Structures are given as C-alpha cells and as structure tokens.
Amino acid sequence: MTFPLHLAISEKLRDRIRAGIYRPGDQLPSEHQLMAEFEVSRITARRAIANLTQQGLVNVQRGKGAFVSTQQKVVYSLSSPLLLEADLARQDIEITVQTLSFERVTAPVHVQKILNCAIAYLQKKVLLFNNVPSCVDITYIVPELAKAHGKELRQKLTFTTLEKYGICIQKIDAVIECTQADYETGEQLEVSLGHPLIVYRHTAFTEAGAIVHGESISRGDRFCYSIQIDRMIAPDL
Amino acid sequence: MTFPLHLAISEKLRDRIRAGIYRPGDQLPSEHQLMAEFEVSRITARRAIANLTQQGLVNVQRGKGAFVSTQQKVVYSLSSPLLLEADLARQDIEITVQTLSFERVTAPVHVQKILNCAIAYLQKKVLLFNNVPSCVDITYIVPELAKAHGKELRQKLTFTTLEKYGICIQKIDAVIECTQADYETGEQLEVSLGHPLIVYRHTAFTEAGAIVHGESISRGDRFCYSIQIDRMIAPDL
DNA sequence: TAGTGGTCTAGACCACGGT
DNA sequence: CCGTGGTCTAGACCACTAG
Structure with missing residues (x-):
C-alpha cells in the first residue's frame, strides 16, 4: 500500500486550510505553483485540487x-414543514419557485x-434561494387537487x-438520503457531476389517504435538515 | 461549451446500466475494452469510469x-431511535460496536x-452492520454518566x-446533512476520498439538561434516515 | 496578451487478483 | 503468468477571465 502523491498534497493543502493559512474565500496556489512547490506533474497537482473539491473544501x-x-x-x-417560508425569511433567504413542467x-x-390512483400530475420545479438554484423538486399530486389548484401550485410551495x-x-412519511449528481441534475443545480446531494423523499397524507408523493433534491453543500424529537417511546418488544 | 468526451462515454454507460444491459453485479468493460470501443486514451476511459463511481453506480x-x-x-x-437495534434485527442486520477511544x-x-460543562468524555466508535463498517460515531458524554456506565457504553449503543x-x-435535537469523506474517515469506513457521507448530529436532553452530544457519520450509499411527522402545527406567524 | 483551469494523448511503472 | 486497475510523467490544445 503506497501512499499516493496526489493525496499527500491534498492532505497538506487541507491542513493549511484548517490551520487558517488559506482562509475562506482565499485563492489557492495555481496549478503551476503547485507543480513547482511539490515538484509534480500538472495532472498530479490537478488531482490534489480535485480531491479538495470532492470534499467540498474548495471550488x-x-x-x-x-x-x-x-x-x-x-x-x-x-x-414544522409548513413554516418553511417563514423559517427561511428568518434566515434572510428569499425563495423563488420555478416550475419546469x-x-x-x-x-x-x-x-x-402510494397514491392509490393510476393517473397523477407530475410537477417538476426548481427552488431558488436568493436566486441560487438549490433544490429540484419532483412531485406527484392526485388529480383532484392538481386540477383544482394547478395555477397556484405552479407558483408556490406545495404544502403552503x-x-x-x-x-x-x-x-x-419521509426518508432522507444522499446521492450524487448525474449530468442532468448537475445542470439544474449548477454543480458538477458527482456533487453531493441530499434527498428528501416524502408522502403526505390527509385523513382520506395519500395525496402527494415527491422528492426534493438539494445541494448537499447548501442545505440540511433539522428535527426535534420530543417525547420518546419506550421499546415494548 | 464543448461536451467532454469522458462525460459522453459515462452517460452512454449509465444509459446501458439503466436499460439493464449491464445489470447489478455485472462487470463493466475493462479500461482496455473501453479504449477500443470509444477510441480514446486510457485516461479518458478511466475518467468515464470515475464519473460513474462518483455517482455511486459502479464500484x-x-x-x-x-x-x-x-x-x-x-x-x-x-x-424511535431507541428501537434501532430491534429495527435493524427486523431488517436482518447484525450490529457490532467497535470502540476506538x-x-x-x-x-x-x-x-x-451545549453540555454546560468544561470536561467531557469523548467516545469514538465504529458501528459495523453485518461486519461491514458503516458508521463512525463521535460522541461527547457528560462525566457523571460516562464514569458510571463507561464499561457498557464501550460495548453497546449509547441510547440503549x-x-x-x-x-x-x-x-x-438533530440535524442531518451530507459531506464527503476525508482521508481518515475514508479509511475507517473503507471508502475512497470524497465518498458521500450522511451525518446525523444530535444533542440528547433529560429533564436536567443536555447529557450527550455527538455525530454519526455513515456511508451515504448504505444508510438513510426515515421520519414520520404525525400531527402538523399550523403556522401562527 | 498572459494566466488560469479543462480536456486529451501516449507511454511508463507499480500493485493486486486469479490462472 | 497475464489482465486488471492505480499512479505518474511530459507535452499539447482549447476555453475562459482578466488587465
């Protein structure tokens, strides 16, 4: 097991970032400078930078x-999913809905x-946070609701x-998982292939049953989910 | 904007995977075969494969x-976090705790x-699921509890x-986010640099206050979180 | 125009896995 | 042994950003 050169370099650069030698917003040495400093070929220098971008440390x-x-x-x-907009306003974030289809x-x-019907309406939209595309949302909606409120659904958040x-x-019911961007999603979120994404896949129910099922795919570097679990249920198995 | 060759190739291979031409478990064409089929250099063929691994489609x-x-x-x-072990048993998964420190x-x-004390006990452990390292857990525990139950905490799950x-x-209180593996975490979870990870950062409270704060870092390709939100609180702003 | 990163080539050596 | 992927080099051309 030999330790790769590109890794040694990226680890060294990472240490400098952590130590504050390179601070957020600073420019790293250029590829040429890295080639000179570490006496490596350009490909190796590039690979070191690629390692850091892959870890989300540099762009x-x-x-x-x-x-x-x-x-x-x-x-x-x-x-409190219904409070999303108010929540974001509190964080000084303006949210824009851009319906693609x-x-x-x-x-x-x-x-x-899940929805217990064969026909549904499929809405694809992009959410912009302060005009930065941050979330791709793909939602299936039962026909009754989609027909009744289509116009408003195109322009606002579903739950709102x-x-x-x-x-x-x-x-x-929801599941949170992570993936990495394929080319299409990468385009929509303005990130490169393989960029980490966080997925929120959910089904919403009224008393009558499921009405909406969808997934929200967000940039993993700009987005996270918080939960508060209040009372615990003791195990009874 | 020219479309990169390596991307064209990886997209083509991805389509074959989606179409079922290459099925889960199948071996992809070797680098040499890809060089021949697409008439590219080895580096470009490798880059195409790298794109796919980055998307989690191949290993x-x-x-x-x-x-x-x-x-x-x-x-x-x-x-129901307390039911984790029972939950996993139901999924036919055996869980092992390996305390590193x-x-x-x-x-x-x-x-x-958070914990309202200057001294705490720091536990680092790896959780193995069916003997596959899947989760690195870094937890700070208030001294009283750590001293009283140290022996058991080393061998079992904290909440249990x-x-x-x-x-x-x-x-x-918890936050879920995603990151990508640095070298150290990559080693522990047996994944390569930049592998997608899902992080569960939590603080646990008794009536007296916070007693545990930690983060669980899991392989994003093997792990996800589910939630059920039962009653919704109407917005009152 | 000069400097930056993005892509690509051809060729080399090493380490691992299975025969 | 051969085929596989992992790393590295030197050199080339292109595209974008700035002064």
Whole structure:
C-alpha cells in the first residue's frame, strides 16, 4: 500500500486550510505553483485540487483559480414543514419557485400504489434561494387537487398552497438520503457531476389517504435538515 | 461549451446500466475494452469510469474490474431511535460496536456550551452492520454518566445503555446533512476520498439538561434516515 | 496578451487478483 | 503468468477571465 502523491498534497493543502493559512474565500496556489512547490506533474497537482473539491473544501472557477469555499447551510426544519417560508425569511433567504413542467401522466407503479390512483400530475420545479438554484423538486399530486389548484401550485410551495385551501396534512412519511449528481441534475443545480446531494423523499397524507408523493433534491453543500424529537417511546418488544 | 468526451462515454454507460444491459453485479468493460470501443486514451476511459463511481453506480476492485453496484440501504428510523437495534434485527442486520477511544477531554467550546460543562468524555466508535463498517460515531458524554456506565457504553449503543439504567431521554435535537469523506474517515469506513457521507448530529436532553452530544457519520450509499411527522402545527406567524 | 483551469494523448511503472 | 486497475510523467490544445 503506497501512499499516493496526489493525496499527500491534498492532505497538506487541507491542513493549511484548517490551520487558517488559506482562509475562506482565499485563492489557492495555481496549478503551476503547485507543480513547482511539490515538484509534480500538472495532472498530479490537478488531482490534489480535485480531491479538495470532492470534499467540498474548495471550488474552482475556470480562468480564475481555486478558492477556499465558505460554508453556510440553509436549515430546513422538518418539525414544522409548513413554516418553511417563514423559517427561511428568518434566515434572510428569499425563495423563488420555478416550475419546469406540470403535466398529467400515468404514474409509475410504486407511485400508483402510494397514491392509490393510476393517473397523477407530475410537477417538476426548481427552488431558488436568493436566486441560487438549490433544490429540484419532483412531485406527484392526485388529480383532484392538481386540477383544482394547478395555477397556484405552479407558483408556490406545495404544502403552503394546500394548507391555504384548507387541505389538512395529517401525516408525512419521509426518508432522507444522499446521492450524487448525474449530468442532468448537475445542470439544474449548477454543480458538477458527482456533487453531493441530499434527498428528501416524502408522502403526505390527509385523513382520506395519500395525496402527494415527491422528492426534493438539494445541494448537499447548501442545505440540511433539522428535527426535534420530543417525547420518546419506550421499546415494548 | 464543448461536451467532454469522458462525460459522453459515462452517460452512454449509465444509459446501458439503466436499460439493464449491464445489470447489478455485472462487470463493466475493462479500461482496455473501453479504449477500443470509444477510441480514446486510457485516461479518458478511466475518467468515464470515475464519473460513474462518483455517482455511486459502479464500484471498482483493483485487479478485478468495475462492477455495477447493488444498492440496498439500511433505514434508521428517527421516530424511535431507541428501537434501532430491534429495527435493524427486523431488517436482518447484525450490529457490532467497535470502540476506538474513550477518554476524558476538555471539550471544544461549542460542546462546552451545549453540555454546560468544561470536561467531557469523548467516545469514538465504529458501528459495523453485518461486519461491514458503516458508521463512525463521535460522541461527547457528560462525566457523571460516562464514569458510571463507561464499561457498557464501550460495548453497546449509547441510547440503549442510558435507557437501560433508567436515564430518560426527553428530547433530541438533530440535524442531518451530507459531506464527503476525508482521508481518515475514508479509511475507517473503507471508502475512497470524497465518498458521500450522511451525518446525523444530535444533542440528547433529560429533564436536567443536555447529557450527550455527538455525530454519526455513515456511508451515504448504505444508510438513510426515515421520519414520520404525525400531527402538523399550523403556522401562527 | 498572459494566466488560469479543462480536456486529451501516449507511454511508463507499480500493485493486486486469479490462472 | 497475464489482465486488471492505480499512479505518474511530459507535452499539447482549447476555453475562459482578466488587465
């Protein structure tokens, strides 16, 4: 097991970032400078930089250079999903909805089972936070609601709209996981292939049953979820 | 904006995976075969494969080849954290705790504020699921509890142990986010640099206050979190 | 125009896995 | 032994950003 050169270099650079020698926003040495300093080929220097970008520590700008990234994640509270907009306002974030498509489709089988209907409306939208594309949302909505509130659903957040018209969400089942961007999603979120993404896959229920199923795919470097679990249920197995 | 060759190739290979031409577990064409088929240099062929591994679609084994990965994520239910072990047993998963260190330290400032004490015990452990390292857990525990139950805490899950001794968790504040592996974490979880990770950062409270603060870092390709939000609180702003 | 990163090539050596 | 992937080099051309 030999220790790769590119890794040795990226670890050294990472240490400098952690030590504050390179501070957030600073420009890293250029590829040429790294080649000189560490006496390596350009490919190896590039690989070292790639390691750092892969860890989210730096972001590179073509023609300009590589810069130490400044992290500051937006928090989405799951304990009060309806408050998202108010929540974000408190964090000084303006939210914009950009609907890419909204059409009647035959739902995929697993969605048919969840929503208990064969036809659904499929909405694809991008959420912009302070005009930065941060979240791709793909949602299946039962036809009744989609038809009744289509216009508003295109321009606002799903739950906000439903709530406004007195549709009361009783329960949400959700899974949070992470993936990495494929080319298409990368384009939409303005990130490169393989960029870490956080996925919130949810089903919303009224008393009558499931009405909405969708997934929100967000940039992992700008987004996180918070939860408060209040009372614990003792194990009874 | 020219479309990179390596991307064109990885997209083509990805389509084949999605189409089922290469099925989970199958071996992809070797680098040499890709060089021949697409008439590119080895570096470009390698880059195409790298794109796919970065998206979690394939994993490569040195000396053997690249294989389409077979996903099957372990679900950690946040609605009943105490039931984790029972939950996993239901998913046919055996869990092993491997404590790396357990020592008395002066806590970092932000932890001091949370736990409201300057000295804490820092436990680092690895959780193995069916003997596959899947989760690195770094936890600060208030001294009273750490001293009283140190032996058991080393071998079992934190919450399970506390519960056993009648310490009742009233509330958990948590944040879920994602990162990518640095070299050290990569070693521990047996993944490469930049591998997607999902982080569960939590603080547990009894009636008396915070007693535990830690973060669980899991492989993003094997792990996800589920939540059930039961009753919704109407916005009152 | 000069400097930056992005892509690509051809060729080399090493380490691992299975025969 | 051979085939596989992992690392590295030297050199080339292109595209973007700035002064």
